[in-house]
Amino acid sequence: MATIKEVSELAKVSTATVSRVINGHAYVKEANKQRVYDAMKILDFQPNASAQALASNKTNSIGMLVGSFDSPFYGPLMHHVEQEVRQKNMHLIVTSGQESLNKEQESIDFLLAKQVDGLVLHSDKLSDDTLISLLLRNPNTIIINRLVPEIAESCVYINNEQGGMVATQCLIDNGHKNIGCISGQMSKVDSRDRLQGYRNALGVAGISYNPMYVIEGRFDHEGNHEAARRLLDRAPEITAIFCQNDNIALAVYDVCAERGIAIGKELSVIGFDNDNHSQHVRPRLTTIDYPINRIGSYAAKALLAKLDNRKYALANSLVPELIERDSVGKLN
Template identity: 40%
Template sequence: MATIYEVSKLAGVSLATVSRVMNNNTPVRESTRNKVLAAMAQLDYRPNSIAQSLASNRSNSIGILVSELHGPFYGAMLTGIEAEFRAAGKHVIIAAGHSERATEQDGIEFLLSRNCDALILHVEAVTDQYLLELSKQEVPFVLLNRHIAALAERCISLDNELGGYLAAHYLLQQGHRHIAYIAGPMWKTDARDRFAGHQRALAEYQLTADSELFYEGDFRETGGSKGLQWLLDSGRPFSAVVCGNDEMASGALTAARELGYEVPADFSVIGFDNVNFAYYTYPKLSTIDYPISAMGQMAARWVLRQVYQHSSIDVQQVFDPHLICRDSVAEASIT
């Protein structure tokens, strides 16, 4: 098996230069880098990652804990994170917490046991106090889609309240006054914040949310379809439905079609997230853009800046949502 010394000799450079090329942590002249890489290829040299970790006190791996692994929302998040780290020569280890406190804590402990240099955490069930205690440990972490005032410098978050406001305000501008709401699980902060924004928009029009037109869903398609059926069964008139995310909105659109209703002729529907399928639903879904891929990239940049000393990187910590107008919302036919 070839050694780093043989690579150094064949390339005609120092051991330190070979090390810099392998670790990709210090600028090296391109011609020199190419000589080292050519020597490594000729000798079929593979760096020993364990030895590298011991020598540098870095594993060049980052642990990522997300709520789920399925669905376009988490796919976009993970893609943004992984692409940023791959460009920097780092690798990721991924675990899922399934929005359960014990599972999230177990996932964090697993990632810590893998000698990760840092963690990116998309967690919903662990308490703020648990995260405050975790912040006292050696391994740094950044929180994605969560804001804790005492850990503000570690948070990459979205203004969910503003997003809820924008969705409702758009419907109100279109003349809607009887607005139904299919929420995400209300124990989740983002679901509560979105509904709070919804209520703020209604208040500007001297309206309040109708409790008989409120259904608590699960952020999944089934929650949207069941929610729409429940709203229709209630017998209460409504001209628009706000859904807490696009998955539930797509479920509501499917249920409406199966039950013989036409959107937006019979009622309008708006979602939240702007995931990739929102453009391909029928009708195309009006929604609130949640730049989760960019936020994932920013979480990765936070790690690169804080852990790997990429000091030239700028980090944006709070993102604003934006209204996306498509075909599922029309002017109100009832007031």
């Protein structure tokens, strides 16, 4: 394996110049830089990542925490973060908190032990105080899908409460009053905010909140079919359901197929997230768009700006948008 000394001898420059070229220092003459690149190619020289990290005090890596890998939500989110990171010749290291406080903390400790240059965190379990403390110690951190007021300038999130209100208002505007709601896990801030939006829309319309119309589901694939069956069994008078994500809506589609209920005619359904599959089911799902691509891109760009000590006009709060398709019908 070739060494820096051999590269310097072939390129006829000092080892210090080779080191500066490897670590991307700006103040190297173009002619010397080209000679180093040519020598590295001839010798098939591969810079040692650990040595580069020691020399530059950077690992050229970003750490990312997500809730789980078993979700159509986190895949696109990771993809759009990585797209921005790779454009800067950096790598993304991703780990999952698996809906556990201990595992979220262990995951962050793991990423910090890898000496990543910055963090992008999607945390459900860590307290606001913990995140504030973490950001004070590691300022190159961006929080996704959550607002912590004390560190709002480092948060990128969607207004979930407004999204819940928009979804419910769509059903109300189509004549529905007996409106069910299947939430995500109530341990999640998203679920609680979307439920509050549902309650707000009912209140504005003068419709009494009925706890019998609300049932807890999950944002992943577990248990939502049973939740849908229970809701329809205990409240057969409902004419519409606000599903707090599109996974839940798909479970409602399945249960309606079991029972011969025509979605969009006998029962209206609205989702949340605008997953890729939402436009391919029949009838096509009316849903609230969660702009995963923009959130991932904004988060990565904001973090990269922090690393470069640049200002970045971060669009912290993104507005949810109603995507009207065919699963919501007018009540006669």
